[in-house]
Amino acid sequence: KRNFAPQFLKMSFLKEIDRRRTFGIISHPDAGKTTLTEKLLLFGGAIQEAGAVKNNKIKKGATSDFMEIERQRGISVATSVLAFIYKDKKINILDTPGHKDFAEDTFRTLTAVDSVIVVIDVAKGVEEQTEKLVEVCRMRNIPMLVFINKLDREGKDAFDLLDEVEQKLGLRVTPMSFPIGMGYDFKGIYNIYEKKLNIFSGDNKQGISAGIEFNDIKNTELDEVVGESAAETLREELELIYEVYPKFNNLEYLEGKLQPVFFGSALNNFGVKELLDAFIEIAPRPQPKRAEERLVDSKEEKLTGFVFKIHANMDPKHRDRLAFIKIVSGTFKRNAPYLHVRNGKKVKFSSPNTFFAEKKEIVDESFPGDIVGLHDTGNFKIGDTLTEGEQLNFKGIPSFSPEHFRYVNNADPMKSKQLFKGLDQLMDEGVAQLFTLGMNGRKIIGTVGALQYEVIQYRLEHEYGAKCSYENINVHKACWVQAEDPKNEEFKEFKRVKQRYLAKDKQGQLVFLADSAFTIQMTQSKYPTVKLHFTSEYE
Ligand code: G4P
Numbered sequence: 001k002r003n004f005a006p007q008f009l010k011m012s013f014l015k016e017i018d019r020r021r022t023f024g025i026i027s028h029p030d031a032g033k034t035t036l037t038e039k040l041l042l043f044g045g046a047i048q049e050a051g052a053v054k055n056n057k058i059k060k061g062a063t064s065d066f067m068e069i070e071r072q073r074g075i076s077v078a079t080s081v082l083a084f085i086y087k088d089k090k091i092n093i094l095d096t097p098g099h100k101d102f103a104e105d106t107f108r109t110l111t112a113v114d115s116v117i118v119v120i121d122v123a124k125g126v127e128e129q130t131e132k133l134v135e136v137c138r139m140r141n142i143p144m145l146v147f148i149n150k151l152d153r154e155g156k157d158a159f160d161l162l163d164e165v166e167q168k169l170g171l172r173v174t175p176m177s178f179p180i181g182m183g184y185d186f187k188g189i190y191n192i193y194e195k196k197l198n199i200f201s202g203d204n205k206q207g208i209s210a211g212i213e214f215n216d217i218k219n220t221e222l223d224e225v226v227g228e229s230a231a232e233t234l235r236e237e238l239e240l241i242y243e244v245y246p247k248f249n250n251l252e253y254l255e256g257k258l259q260p261v262f263f264g265s266a267l268n269n270f271g272v273k274e275l276l277d278a279f280i281e282i283a284p285r286p287q288p289k290r291a292e293e294r295l296v297d298s299k300e301e302k303l304t305g306f307v308f309k310i311h312a313n314m315d316p317k318h319r320d321r322l323a324f325i326k327i328v329s330g331t332f333k334r335n336a337p338y339l340h341v342r343n344g345k346k347v348k349f350s351s352p353n354t355f356f357a358e359k360k361e362i363v364d365e366s367f368p369g370d371i372v373g374l375h376d377t378g379n380f381k382i383g384d385t386l387t388e389g390e391q392l393n394f395k396g397i398p399s400f401s402p403e404h405f406r407y408v409n410n411a412d413p414m415k416s417k418q419l420f421k422g423l424d425q426l427m428d429e430g431v432a433q434l435f436t437l438g439m440n441g442r443k444i445i446g447t448v449g450a451l452q453y454e455v456i457q458y459r460l461e462h463e464y465g466a467k468c469s470y471e472n473i474n475v476h477k478a479c480w481v482q483a484e485d486p487k488n489e490e491f492k493e494f495k496r497v498k499q500r501y502l503a504k505d506k507q508g509q510l511v512f513l514a515d516s517a518f519t520i521q522m523t524q525s526k527y528p529t530v531k532l533h534f535t536s537e538y539e
Contacts, residue, residue, distance in 0.1 A: 013331065013367070017298050020369030021283050022092040022326075024109055026134070027119035028127035029099065032149040035266040036119055037082060037093060042269070043276055044084025044091065080309065080324060081355035081371045089280045092355075092371060100129055101449020104400065105309070107136055108382060108430060112308040112326035114284045114369065115143040117275075118169075118259075119266075122148050122155030122182070126168040134169045141256030143284055146173065147275055152200070152265045154183035159240075162261065171259045174245045177274060178237060179263045180230050187226045189263055189271050190214070190234060192241070193248065193278055199225065200270055250282050286369035289328045291385070292393045296329050298368035303330030303338065306394040307384045310376070310429040312463065321429070322353070322373045323380040328394070332366040341385040341392060349374050381428040398537035399505065402433055402446030405475035405513070406453060411467035422464030426456055427506055435478065435503035435511055444503065444513070445470075446478055474515050478503075479532035481510040494527045509536060 027033045082093045094113055096106040110116070116137055120126060137144055148161060156164070162173055180187040188199040197212045214222060217238055223231040252258035260278070264271020286298040289306075296304050309324040325332075337346045353373035354363035366372050374380070385394050410419050423443070427434045433446040447453060453470060460466045481502075483491040495502065501513045512532060514520045524532055 013301075014299060016090075016367040017286055017369065019088060020090050020092065020286050020367065021115075021280060022094065022113055022286065022369040022371070023115045023117060023279075023283065024094045024096045024106075024113040025117045025119060026096055026106070026110075026130065026137070028121070028124070028129040031119045031121040031124070031127070031130070032266045033119050036117075036147065036149065036272065037095075039266050039269050039272045040086075040091075040093065040276060041082060041084055043273060044086045080311065080373075083355050083370075086276060087280060090369070091280070092369060094371065096133075099449075099451075101447075101451040103129075103132065104430065104448045106133060107400065108308050110136055110140070110142065112306075112324075112371070113142065114287045115145070117279070118144055118146045120146060120148050120161070120165065122150045122161065122263075123153055125156055125161060125164050131168060134171070138170060138256065143254050143256055144171070144259045145275070145279060145283070146171070146259055146261040147266075147271075148261065148263045149266050151179050151182055151186055151189075151263055151270070152268055158182075158237075158263065162245075165259075165261065172246065172257060173259050173261050174248050175241055175263075176248060176260045176278060177262050177264075177271060178234070178241065180226055180234050186265075187230055189274070190217075190238070191274050192238070193260075194274070197222070197225065198271070198274070200265075200268070253282060254284055286328075286367075290395050292395055293391065296392070296394075298329050300329040302388045302390070303332055303336075303386065304328045304388075304390070304392060304394075305332065305372075305386050307380050307382055307386075310380060310382060312425075312429060312459070321376045321378065321380070321425075323376045323384075325372050325374060325386060327366055327368050327370050327372065329368055330388070332370070332372055334362070334364045338386045339389050340379065341387060342381065343379065345379075347379070347386075351375060378425055378428075382430045395537065398535040399433055400448075401478040401534045402448060404447045404450055404453075405435075405444055405473050405478075407471040407473050408443050408445045409469045409471060411469045415466045418464045419460065419466035419468060422460045422466050423456075423468075425464075426459060431456060431459075433478070434506050435513065437500075437503045439500055439502070444473060444475070446475075475513045476516045477514050477520065477534060478505075479512045479514055479520060479534060480505075480536050481512050482531040482533060484529040484531065488529060490527050490529050494523075494530045498523070505536065507536070 025033045025037060080095050084091055094109050096109050118130060118134060120130065146165060158179055162175065165171055165173055176193045177189045177191045179189055186200050188197060190197050195213065195215050197214050212225065217235055246258060248260055249258060253260060262271060262275045264275065266272060288295050288297045305325040305327045307323045308326055311322045332352065334352055335348055335350055337348050340347050351362045353360040354366055355371060355373065360373060385392050410416050423434060426432065432452050435444045435446060437444065445456065457468055460468055485491065498512060503511050503513055505511050514523065520532060
């Protein structure tokens with residue numbers, strides 16, 4: 001009955017899959033994500049000098065500066081995917097905004113990565129944004145590597161930091177390298193994985209030494225290189241590490257049960273090569289992905305992929321957008337007809353973009369793990385699936401309850417068509433969420449950060465010629481409603497009593513807009529067969 005029995009393809013295709021590593025770097029702003037990305041690109045020869053990757057963060061205090069928002073949007077398309085080749089591996093780094101108002105963008109990008117690197121500032125330790133992002137990765141069992149950065153500065157004790165990572169992030173760590181001293185006294189890093197010592201020299205900033213092999217840490221040469229007392233401390237610390245921490249195990253890492261930790265200084269390009277060398281060895285190849293219908297393996301012959309990001313064109317005169325597709329299986333071919341599953345239409349792309357360093361160019365073929373950018377005039381929505389004909393819907397791009405809610409009003413009655421079109425497209429892009437109240441049809445915009453309201457207002461005006469105004473509404477959380485039995489009296493009563501607070505999201509799912517945590521609790525105990533969820537996708 002199934003015409004879509006997966007078929008697996010030939011060697012050259014399997015090789016392409018095997019060489020791909022697609023990942024994201026997550027961190028709290030300022031921990032060094034941009035600097036690390038840049039150093040990784042330098043290794044790949046993708047850029048020639050430091051400073052080439054623009055900092056994609058919104059400057060502090062610039063929240064209402066629209067030029068800054070536009071600048072930010074311009075940069076974020078350029079850095080959406082940074083690809084390079086290193087030791088014959090094709091590496092795709094997916095950019096994740098660090099600013100908390102764009103956390104939802106980051107969550108969605110995490111659905112397209114096969115693993116992540118978590119960057120932590122040695123002095124600041126585990127920070128708030130890192131905690132939230134790691135929690136999402138943990139829930140999805142995404143393999144994580146930890147890079148503790150800025151070892152050239154005075155910071156926390158390495159063991160204390162490992163403890164903090166375990167406790168605050170809920171991880172199970174195994175140090176793959178270990179620092180010798182720190183800050184002013186920073187002497188270098190011992191690579192436990194390769195049994196090599198790398199000496200830090202502050203004045204030779206970009207230099208990468210091959211490292212000195214120390215198969216036996218008892219070797220007295222160590223004392224000569226780092227000094228007697230540092231050598232002794234290192235020996236004791238390593239002994240403790242072998243005793244206390246689990247040994248590295250590739251499978252456990254791939255299953256998200258063990259997180260290797262590296263130390264270094266991105267700015268000084270120290271410890272970065274070790275991180276990258278280990279990464280290409282141990283990090284996962286393009287992973288299978290679950291669709292509602294079945295599990296799709298990357299080695300299947302037929303193309304499947306999904307949209308995880310949509311970027312509007314910077315030029316307001318062209319309503320052209322770039323949809324970012326993660327290829328899950330098969331080969332994406334230029335001009336081949338694909339099925340856009342949600343709207344049931346066949347589509348072809350004459351100029352799919354691929355990304356290389358900070359450039360994008362047209363490609364004929366892309367493989368699982370790759371990201372292609374497709375020009376779109378408004379047909380794509382985040383989460384959409386492309387196939388060669390199979391009815392398949394990839395899971396895992398849920399909406400989370402927004403943190404802020406406001407009524408949106410039309411401020412120019414002559415332009416209501418433009419307003420609705422603009423709102424519709426901005427929501428498809430994932431800028432914010434729109435809810436429509438069942439009672440009176442009023443529209444409510446929910447966002448993760450207050451900044452989005454300004455972005456929406458600005459973009460509606462400049463891209464769609466529409467004006468909007470906002471009005472406060474007291475909503476604490478949006479809860480997606482799941483009725484155990486939609487026909488029972490309890491659900492009917494719930495709908496009657498809560499009528500004023502019930503809305504539909506853009507997919508038409510029923511949402512309860514609760515005004516407080518207390519309301520949620522009370523509602524849940526009064527109507528136990530009506531389940532309230534904080535995300536739009538639930539089991
Ligand atoms: P982010 O993307 O995570 O927000 O961080 P980013 O790389 O922009 O780094 C934040 C700041 O930390 C930058 O300094 C950067 O130079 C510095 N930094 C990154 N890695 C290291 C390191 O290993 N050691 C030291 N000492 N500093 C590091 P800035 O002054 O904010 O910016 P800039 O003027 O240097 O660009």
